[in-house]
Amino acid sequence: MFEPEFDLISRCLKREVDAEYELYHRFASEMFGICMRYAGNEMEAEDILQNGFIRLFCNLHQFRFEGTFNRWVQLVFVNTAINYYRSNLKFNLEVELTDDQADETMEDALSILSTKELLAMIQALPPGYRTIFNMFVIENYEHKEIAKLLGISEKTSKSQLHRAKNRLRLMLKDIER
Amino acid sequence: MEETDPIEDKFRSSFSDYEKEPPERVWEDLVRELHPELRPASFWSRIPMFSLVTNKPIWFYLIMGGFTFSLFVTIIYLSSDNHHAIRGHAYAGDVRLHSGSAELFQVADNVLPWDSATHYRSAIIDKYGHFQFLRVKAGKYLLRVAPDRNSDQAKMYLSSWYDRFEKSDSCKPILLSDNDINVEVHLIQIAK
Numbered sequence: 309m310f311e312p313e314f315d316l317i318s319r320c321l322k323r324e325v326d327a328e329y330e331l332y333h334r335f336a337s338e339m340f341g342i343c344m345r346y347a348g349n350e351m352e353a354e355d356i357l358q359n360g361f362i363r364l365f366c367n368l369h370q371f372r373f374e375g376t377f378n379r380w381v382q383l384v385f386v387n388t389a390i391n392y393y394r395s396n397l398k399f400n401l402e403v404e405l406t407d408d409q410a411d412e413t414m415e416d417a418l419s420i421l422s423t424k425e426l427l428a429m430i431q432a433l434p435p436g437y438r439t440i441f442n443m444f445v446i447e448n449y450e451h452k453e454i455a456k457l458l459g460i461s462e463k464t465s466k467s468q469l470h471r472a473k474n475r476l477r478l479m480l481k482d483i484e485r
Numbered sequence: 486m487e488e489t490d491p492i493e494d495k496f497r498s499s500f501s502d503y504e505k506e507p508p509e510r511v512w513e514d515l516v517r518e519l520h521p522e523l524r525p526a527s528f529w530s531r532i533p534m535f536s537l538v539t540n541k542p543i544w545f546y547l548i549m550g551g552f553t554f555s556l557f558v559t560i561i562y563l564s565s566d567n568h569h570a571i572r573g574h575a576y577a578g579d580v581r582l583h584s585g586s587a588e589l590f591q592v593a594d595n596v597l598p599w600d601s602a603t604h605y606r607s608a609i610i611d612k613y614g615h616f617q618f619l620r621v622k623a624g625k626y627l628l629r630v631a632p633d634r635n636s637d638q639a640k641m642y643l644s645s646w647y648d649r650f651e652k653s654d655s656c657k658p659i660l661l662s663d664n665d666i667n668v669e670v671h672l673i674q675i676a677k
Contacts, residue, residue: 321644323519323644332515336507336511337504337507340504344503358515358518361515366629367652369643370652394593421495445497473493476492
């Protein structure tokens with residue numbers, strides 16, 4: 309059974325390495341999953357994971373036991389991932405002229421894809437599309453929150469999501485062929 | 486009724502509980518960054534330099550020649566780029582911290598510090614409370630000092646952000662531009 313979070317966090321605040329190890333192992337797999345979605349490849353995901361844990365351990369005082377610890381940890385890693393690509397996040401407002409409607413063949417292609425293949429599709433997206441797609445679709449951020457976190461307008465966030473999905477549709481059409 | 490998007494649905498359901506085990510080296514690197522005091526001694530510290538130069542004088546001239554040359558190259562290199570040092574002392578109350586570590590985080594200009602803090606480097610705090618980060622590129626940084634967890638000072642003082650802040654979102658950023666910077670970091674005393 310897990311050690312109560314309060315005790316574990318208190319021991320981490322005292323910089324006990326075994327407590328840090330326990331906390332690391334409790335969250336590493338889940339957070340590495342998040343990092344893999346935001347990163348372009350596994351090496352970058354490892355960098356983000358390490359940076360995220362350094363931020364986490366150095367900012368444990370910030371956690372006030374007001375929400376769930378798990379959600380707070382997720383936010384730290386999503387923020388770290390955003391920062392990792394901050395200088396590469398380029399957003400432009402041109403609208404791609406692709407059909408927005410889902411067709412049946414695309415849904416068939418979607419249904420047979422494994423998580424590993426879906427991950428490869430996300431990682432193939434440009435950092436800007438990938439970040440917004442992850443934040444909106446998987447982390448359930450609203451466009452308003454995304455806009456605030458990335459320093460962009462809500463309109464840009466919506467347009468980038470639209471473009472990201474169009475890019476994924478094109479990839480699916482390639483897979484169908 | 487709200488229309489659902491098959492792409493969103495598929496990705497959301499596939500990644501809602503997605504996990505992947507990271508390689509063990511991530512933890513090893515993490516410990517090295519968080520606890521610089523646990524790092525093994527460097528290769529150079531194991532060389533019996535003193536006996537080498539006294540027993541074989543030729544080594545003395547070779548080492549001094551190499552050292553002078555390296556110094557010359559380093560001075561030219563350092564004078565040509567925009568890197569500087571952040572040095573300072575950490576204090577636990579009125580006395581200097583006897584041991585611990587300092588963490589430097591780089592932050593972006595136009596966002597809240599906490600939102601953009603990225604770990605830059607860590608350094609050991611020596612017995613005189615001194616720490617230094619050499620060759621830091623110009624920019625905006627946050628600094629955090631942690632006492633050695635086994636020391637008596639750790640029982641009375643918290644790890645703190647520059648200067649005397651518990652949280653990174655309210656701490657004072659350090660702006661590094663054209664000169665080296667000296668800072669004094671004071672740790673927060675644990676309430677009795």
